[in-house]
Amino acid sequence: MKLRYLTLPLVAALAMGLSACSKEEPASAAVTAIAPAQAYDAVAAQAKGFTVGALMSAHTVYVLFDPQCPHCGHLWNAALPLLGQVKFVWVPVAIMGPKSLPQGAALMQAADPVATMSAHEQSVLSGQGGMSASSSVPSDVAAAIQTNSNLLDRLGADSVPFIVARHTRSGQTITRSGALSTNALREFLGFAQP
Structure with missing residues (x-):
């Protein structure tokens, strides 16, 4: 009887863990945490990445991700x-x-980020490891990716993808680890379903 009560939470925990990738190393204890309410402003001010989508949109969604x-x-x-x-x-x-x-650096510097990221992710999802990228990364790009990684720690995230946005209806900062379907992402962000 007790086993049945333990099984449901275990299955739920495993399902949540299957939608995100965890860090190789635990976060440093000396990390200065960013309060959840401040997450959006902190990411907007400090994160460096590549922008895709409706560039003039009032709705900006930040996705911290690892290319692997x-x-x-x-x-x-x-x-x-x-x-x-x-x-x-x-x-x-x-x-x-x-x-x-190196893969993150190549994606950040791509002339066509949508095509490059799509090809890279197709390679990752097919088990081929993603794009081939030079291990020689410009120091400013390497520093930006390190800053992004530190920012992930400070946000208290222990896995990627990690989404930081403002809910379109409430304006509240929202964060979430893990992948979502298109409809679930649309709902999470506060957009009406089509």
């Missing part, structure tokens, strides 16, 4: 149908392994 995370690839695909109404800033972090930094 398949769940980030699922979220990328789910966000594509929303590019006509939302401005997304994809913010690379390097938390999952040695390929994360």
Whole structure:
């Protein structure tokens, strides 16, 4: 009887864990935390990434992602149908392994971020490891990705993708780890369903 009561929370926890990728290393204890209500302003001021979607949109959604995370690839695909109404800033972090930094740098510097990210995520999701990227990363780009990774820690996130946005109806800062379907993402952000 007790086993039945433990099974449901365990299944729910596993399901939540399957929609996000965790860091290789735990966050440093010396990290200065950012309060949840301040998350949007902090990310807007400090994060560096590439912008896609409706560039003139009043709705900016920040997605902190690791290029090696398949769940980030699922979220990328789910966000594509929303590019006509939302401005997304994809913010690379390097938390999952040695390929994360060079791939994040290549994505940040891509001439066509949508095509490059789509091809990269297709490669990741098919198990091929993503794009080939030079290990020689410009120091300013490496520093930006390190700042993004530190920002992820300060936000208290322990997995990616990590979404930071303002709810379109309430204006409240909202955050969430993990991938979502297009409809779930639309609902999370506060957009009406089509």
